[in-house]
Amino acid sequence: MTILRPTFLRLRAMSLRILPGHAWGKVRALGPTAQGLGLVLAVLAVVGPVLPVAIFVLLILFMIYATWAYSINLITGMTGYVSFGHVVFVGTGGYALGYGVKVWNIAPFAGVALGGVLGAVLALVIGVVTLRLRGAYFAIATLVTPLAAFYIVSGTPALGDGSGLPMNLGFQIGSQYYTIWALLAAEVALTWWVTRGRLGLGIRALREDEDAARAVGISVSRVKLILYILSGGFAGAAGAVFAWYVSGVFPDSFNLLFSLTMLAMIIIGGMGTVLGPMLGAVIVLIPHQILIRILPQGEPIAIGVSVILIALFLPGGIVGTIRQYVPDARRYFE
Amino acid sequence: MTARLAAKGIVKRFGGVTALDDVSLALDQGTVLGLIGPNGSGKTTLLNVLSGTMRPTSGGVFLDGQRIDRLPGYRVVRAGVAKTHQIPKPFPGLTVRENVLVAATFGGRAPMREGADLPEQVERILRLVELEPRAHAFASALTVQEKKRLEFGRALATGARFLLLDETFAGLSPDEVRNSVEVFQRVQAEVGFGAVVVEHVMRAVLSLAQRVLVLEEGRAIAEGTPQEVVRDPGVIEAYLGSEATNVAP
Amino acid sequence: MAEVGTVVASLVYGVLLGFVFAAIAHGLNLIWGVTKVVNAAHGEFIMLGAYGAYFLNLAWGLDPLLASVVDAGLGLAVGVVFYFAFLYRELRGKDEIGLQSELVTLVATFGLSLVLVNVGIIAWKGDPRGLRYNPGNIVLGGLSVPLGGVYVGLASLGIIAISHVFLSRTYLGNAIRAYSQDIAAAKLMGVNPTSVAAIATGIGFAMTMAGGAFLTVYLRAGITPFVGLTYAPISFVIVVLGGRGKMWGSLVGGVTIGVLLDVLQVFVPVEIAYAAAFLVVIPVLALAPEGILR
Numbered sequence: 017m018t019i020l021r022p023t024f025l026r027l028r029a030m031s032l033r034i035l036p037g038h039a040w041g042k043v044r045a046l047g048p049t050a051q052g053l054g055l056v057l058a059v060l061a062v063v064g065p066v067l068p069v070a071i072f073v074l075l076i077l078f079m080i081y082a083t084w085a086y087s088i089n090l091i092t093g094m095t096g097y098v099s100f101g102h103v104v105f106v107g108t109g110g111y112a113l114g115y116g117v118k119v120w121n122i123a124p125f126a127g128v129a130l131g132g133v134l135g136a137v138l139a140l141v142i143g144v145v146t147l148r149l150r151g152a153y154f155a156i157a158t159l160v161t162p163l164a165a166f167y168i169v170s171g172t173p174a175l176g177d178g179s180g181l182p183m184n185l186g187f188q189i190g191s192q193y194y195t196i197w198a199l200l201a202a203e204v205a206l207t208w209w210v211t212r213g214r215l216g217l218g219i220r221a222l223r224e225d226e227d228a229a230r231a232v233g234i235s236v237s238r239v240k241l242i243l244y245i246l247s248g249g250f251a252g253a254a255g256a257v258f259a260w261y262v263s264g265v266f267p268d269s270f271n272l273l274f275s276l277t278m279l280a281m282i283i284i285g286g287m288g289t290v291l292g293p294m295l296g297a298v299i300v301l302i303p304h305q306i307l308i309r310i311l312p313q314g315e316p317i318a319i320g321v322s323v324i325l326i327a328l329f330l331p332g333g334i335v336g337t338i339r340q341y342v343p344d345a346r347r348y349f350e
Numbered sequence: 351m352t353a354r355l356a357a358k359g360i361v362k363r364f365g366g367v368t369a370l371d372d373v374s375l376a377l378d379q380g381t382v383l384g385l386i387g388p389n390g391s392g393k394t395t396l397l398n399v400l401s402g403t404m405r406p407t408s409g410g411v412f413l414d415g416q417r418i419d420r421l422p423g424y425r426v427v428r429a430g431v432a433k434t435h436q437i438p439k440p441f442p443g444l445t446v447r448e449n450v451l452v453a454a455t456f457g458g459r460a461p462m463r464e465g466a467d468l469p470e471q472v473e474r475i476l477r478l479v480e481l482e483p484r485a486h487a488f489a490s491a492l493t494v495q496e497k498k499r500l501e502f503g504r505a506l507a508t509g510a511r512f513l514l515l516d517e518t519f520a521g522l523s524p525d526e527v528r529n530s531v532e533v534f535q536r537v538q539a540e541v542g543f544g545a546v547v548v549e550h551v552m553r554a555v556l557s558l559a560q561r562v563l564v565l566e567e568g569r570a571i572a573e574g575t576p577q578e579v580v581r582d583p584g585v586i587e588a589y590l591g592s593e594a595t596n597v598a599p
Numbered sequence: 600m601a602e603v604g605t606v607v608a609s610l611v612y613g614v615l616l617g618f619v620f621a622a623i624a625h626g627l628n629l630i631w632g633v634t635k636v637v638n639a640a641h642g643e644f645i646m647l648g649a650y651g652a653y654f655l656n657l658a659w660g661l662d663p664l665l666a667s668v669v670d671a672g673l674g675l676a677v678g679v680v681f682y683f684a685f686l687y688r689e690l691r692g693k694d695e696i697g698l699q700s701e702l703v704t705l706v707a708t709f710g711l712s713l714v715l716v717n718v719g720i721i722a723w724k725g726d727p728r729g730l731r732y733n734p735g736n737i738v739l740g741g742l743s744v745p746l747g748g749v750y751v752g753l754a755s756l757g758i759i760a761i762s763h764v765f766l767s768r769t770y771l772g773n774a775i776r777a778y779s780q781d782i783a784a785a786k787l788m789g790v791n792p793t794s795v796a797a798i799a800t801g802i803g804f805a806m807t808m809a810g811g812a813f814l815t816v817y818l819r820a821g822i823t824p825f826v827g828l829t830y831a832p833i834s835f836v837i838v839v840l841g842g843r844g845k846m847w848g849s850l851v852g853g854v855t856i857g858v859l860l861d862v863l864q865v866f867v868p869v870e871i872a873y874a875a876a877f878l879v880v881i882p883v884l885a886l887a888p889e890g891i892l893r
Contacts, residue, residue, distance in 0.1 A: 098706065100639075100709075145884075145885045148885070149885075149888070153839070153888065156836075156839060156880065156884075159832055160832055160877040160878060160881070163832055163873075163877045164873075164874040164877040165874075167873040168871065171870030214456075217451065217452055217455065218456055220441070220444060221441050221452045225439050225442075228435070228440070228504075229452075231423070231433055231435070231439070231505075232456055232507075232508055233428045233432075233456040233458070233508055234452070234456045235422070235424045237422070276709065279709065283710075311721075313717035313718070313721045317714050320710045320711065320712070320713030320714035320715075320717070321714060323710030323713065324707050327703055327704075327706040327707035327710060328685070328688060328689075328707050331703060
């Protein structure tokens with residue numbers, strides 16, 4: 017029982033005792049995963065600005081990736097619908113910000129909001145048609161959307177033809193940091209909420225067997241569509257932050273490798289869990305920063321091998337596997 | 351006042367094939383209607399129309415006078431008509447108790463309600479279908495008979511006033527059929543639902559149903575008490591053939 | 600009437616390209632139709648087939664037609680290994696292949712695709728390589744058509760026809776078809792499910808890699824490790840159009856996409872033509888999920 021209790025949990029417990037009694041009781045009732053993620057997010061919010069700029073900048077990128085991981089988790093993790101084309105929302109969000117900033121002169125925050133809205137609307141349009149398809153058919157239908165989007169933006173003069181929309185927004189890392197922090201925090205809270213209680217039970221049932229879920233009164237189509245819209249909205253908003261971060265948006269924002277990275281993060285971390293996407297983002301992104309200088313292909317190969325092994329032998333990912341084999345640790349993931 | 355489930359003039363065509371041709375039925379809550387007929391006579395299609403899984407080409411399904419055939423499947427369940435699958439479809443990664451809890455949570459008229467009675471309701475259903483000892487097992491670990499009971503229990507847990515049972519007794523040994531019929535009758539007496547039972551196991555239908563509807567090639571060819579139906583010459587010829595003498599009481 | 604001439608030339612070219620697309624997609628179709636699971640790394644085996652043709656040309660001067668024979672032999676072996684590494688654990692002993700198996704293999708082969716693309720980048724760098732093969736042009740009714748394209752187009756048609764004869768006329772072919780229609784019944788007829796599925800996977804890979812060799816003639820921008828990221832989706836689209844498991848479907852789907860791409864380019868920018876060729880799959884899936892063939 018004690019082996020898996022990290023010391024930071026105890027430290028946190030002490031530091032939070034300064035809260036009034038009833039508030040502490042509420043925090044305790046959230047469960048260890050929510051407490052841990054809440055603590056991580058709180059620490060990120062507080063210590064971010066005092067970190068060296070190099071690390072601060074990396075943290076922005078990390079949070080962008082984590083937001084994407086939670087985003088694809090909302091649909092693929094929760095319902096089992098493998099979305100190979102999730103990057104279409106990333107590129108759409110990026111182009112929304114790019115176009116808004118360049119043509120309408122809107123503030124980047126507004127661009128992020130616009131990216132989120134457009135991502136959600138696009139998810140609604142794609143989802144209405146494709147969420148009726150199952151398994152590989154859904155994967156294929158979503159796979160073609162970023163490919164088509166790539167060609168469309170490459171051939172649209174208003175979107176810079178093939179050369180994209182470079183921007184000159186200056187060095188705004190503080191605003192970027194807190195924007196993506198707010199998105200990530202909101203998304204983690206949302207993920208936590210939809211895995212709880214009755215709604216969480218309903219979503220698990222849907223993932224297990226869609227027909228049976230319908231037969232016991234779950235509004236399967238609506239639940240799937242709402243999750244997909246939320247997922248597209250967050251991916252779009254984070255895609256807009258990414259365009260802001262790299263000061264431009266290019267057709268390569270629709271590169272399928274982004275989709276595959278997102279998917280790899282939740283497969284490795286644990287699909288449909290609250291902690292999994294965060295773990296997956298850490299595991300995928302940290303070696304990325306180290307290996308990219310030594311052997312750029314080493315990291316995707318390592319990710320690919322991990323995805324193969326996990327899919328074939330440990331389908332629950334890290335979180336699911338620990339839950340299964342270390343029952344004592346289970347409550348830390350609830 | 352007892353509820354009433356009725357289907358009027360149901361026609362269902364698939365392309366050029368007419369699967370159901372002007373079929374009507376009605377039953378009150380608390381009664382059991384048996385639905386029999388040779389393979390391909392449209393029994394399963396009729397159940398699918400009643401449960402909202404398929405829309406009829408023409409005709410309508412009414413629950414207490416309210417039309418339900420245009421509602422999506424999950425709304426039909428919430429309105430009070432639940433179906434069990436011929437091959438049970440439990441949620442394999444959920445425990446038996448959770449399976450029933452999902453149905454009790456979402457199937458009722460007020461889904462997501464925070465009713466304090468929910469846990470008791472779930473325990474009651476587990477007791478009724480004799481799955482209490484298996485409550486914490488994963489549904490994937492159940493035997494075929496247990497899965498069928500779970501399927502039944504889950505339909506009950508939706509709070510439905512009418513159950514549509516698709517070949518619940520198929521694939522069971524004679525002992526298991528006898529036992530399952532007993533469970534069904536006891537639960538029906540206690541809960542008082544109405545049921546449409548599609549069944550190949552003739553003895554089961556004849557002992558359960560107050561009335562029987564016979565389908566042949568999509569048309570209703572006879573309706574009546576089990577005794578009347580098995581003596582009907584048309585039915586004997588169309589469906590029962592020479593076996594009729596074996597099933598007549 | 601220059602406009603009509605251009606359209607006709609596009610049509611001829613599009614049909615030939617469509618035959619090559621059909622050969623590539625046929626490998627995917629066979630595996631998907633028989634085993635009921637999708638190989639998400641399909642494109643990477645097209646890529647390997649293309650590199651195979653390139654290196655065989657470099658080393659021994661083989662043209663893509665001869666290289667495709669070597670590629671097919673390699674593909675057969677690779678396919679059987681692939682079956683046992685990726686599909687066997689998920690498919691063995693099952694009479695019905697469910698959604699769960701489909702998702703597990705989709706994800707596992709997606710990991711494989713990530714590995715192969717990046718191994719390709721390490722091994723061959725990202726820069727495009729062209730293959731020298733130019734048997735001249737043929738003039739058909741005033742139109743000049745490159746002979747290389749004609750040869751590989753006809754060869755593609757040839758291997759699809761051979762696979763059709765194999766599947767319908769030989770014992771093994773019939774066993775594969777039986778397995779693809781009903782695993783339980785095939786077993787009752789004495790078909791060994793594992794070897795039949797493994798061999799079918801091998802044949803699918805052989806066609807995929809041979810198709811990759813043919814494709815080199817049409818890759819004007821050269822062969823890169825990223826070839827699969829474009830041609831796998833095209834293959835998926837073709838199989839969906841023609842209908843999974845329908846052997847003539849690959850041909851119909853391939854020609855449809857080839858012609859669509861080439862004829863659309865006469866009227867709209869090339870980018871829009873590609874976008875349309877990809878997006879056509881969504882209405883087809885929504886309205887005719889079994890494909891456009893009856």
